[in-house]
Amino acid sequence: MSVRYPAVAGQFYASKEAELVKSIHECFTGKLGPGKLPSSLTLTHIKGAVMPHAGYMYSGPVAAHGYLACSGLKHVRLAVIVGPNHWGIGSGVATFKEGVWRTPLGSVEVDADAACALVKASGIVDFDETAHKREHSIEVQVPFLQYIFKQGFKILPLSMALQDHDTAVEVGRALAKIVRGRNDVLLIASSDFTHYEPHKDAERKDLELVKTVLELDVDKFYTVLRRLDVTACGYGPVACVTTAMKELGATEAKLLKYATSGDSSGDYSSVVGYASVIFT
Numbered sequence: 001m002s003v004r005y006p007a008v009a010g011q012f013y014a015s016k017e018a019e020l021v022k023s024i025h026e027c028f029t030g031k032l033g034p035g036k037l038p039s040s041l042t043l044t045h046i047k048g049a050v051m052p053h054a055g056y057m058y059s060g061p062v063a064a065h066g067y068l069a070c071s072g073l074k075h076v077r078l079a080v081i082v083g084p085n086h087w088g089i090g091s092g093v094a095t096f097k098e099g100v101w102r103t104p105l106g107s108v109e110v111d112a113d114a115a116c117a118l119v120k121a122s123g124i125v126d127f128d129e130t131a132h133k134r135e136h137s138i139e140v141q142v143p144f145l146q147y148i149f150k151q152g153f154k155i156l157p158l159s160m161a162l163q164d165h166d167t168a169v170e171v172g173r174a175l176a177k178i179v180r181g182r183n184d185v186l187l188i189a190s191s192d193f194t195h196y197e198p199h200k201d202a203e204r205k206d207l208e209l210v211k212t213v214l215e216l217d218v219d220k221f222y223t224v225l226r227r228l229d230v231t232a233c234g235y236g237p238v239a240c241v242t243t244a245m246k247e248l249g250a251t252e253a254k255l256l257k258y259a260t261s262g263d264s265s266g267d268y269s270s271v272v273g274y275a276s277v278i279f280t
Helices: 017-029 056-070 112-121 141-149 165-179 199-214 218-228 235-247 261-265
Strands: 048-051 078-084 093-095 100-103 106-109 154-160 185-190 195-197 253-260 271-279
Touching: 017 056, 017 141, 048 056, 048 235, 056 141, 056 253, 056 261, 056 271, 078 141, 078 165, 078 235, 093 112, 100 141, 106 141, 106 154, 112 154, 112 165, 154 165, 154 235, 165 185, 165 218, 165 235, 185 235, 195 199, 199 218, 199 253, 199 271, 218 235, 235 271, 253 261, 261 271
Parallel strands: 048 185, 078 154, 078 185
Antiparallel strands: 048 271, 093 154, 100 106, 195 271, 253 271
């Protein structure tokens, strides 16, 4: 069995189980977080989300808003996580054929059947473990999922080095095709937004781009992305999941939280933007 070991444990998040649980707990209860821990409230109308993927001390509280909303979902058996390929290693769009992903909270199995179905449904997705070996954008979502869902779910990781409009739409439609009719699936787009600009500039650009996501308008999303030169690293995954959401009948998206790294560090001169969005 193939094992994907953590690439950024001890960097983006704690490498020890007790420390990691404590830090996730603080993401929920800290000043930028939602202010409460996951509940048992059933919210079956959530179909997907956009989550940030920086170090937990910076983006974790923003992600916690989304994961709090998702925590009420019952019987999630598959979490599809679509993230950018920051390293440019491996295939342009790559999934993981089989095996487990390991974190300090334990191991999560890859849904081999879903991975095979996706490769079959799309002519652009390949099996390529090398694309995932060093990438953090998908990895940092897994401990949050383990925290809120415990056990019993599998993941379908999807890494995108190719993030153009046509690729994102094609893959989004393929994802929708393989999960249509299932009520036990959560789709997550992993992305940070503007990188290394003053806080006010980042916030202005990011909120205009997020507005197109809330409208579920992928064409407009790419138009605003180019016009404002928004340096969102996971724009392809966001467009991909937005496409899938529309295909699956989502009618609404909601921004739960926006913040920048400056809100955590106190340095607003050069920040990274983070947003948490849910699709219903």
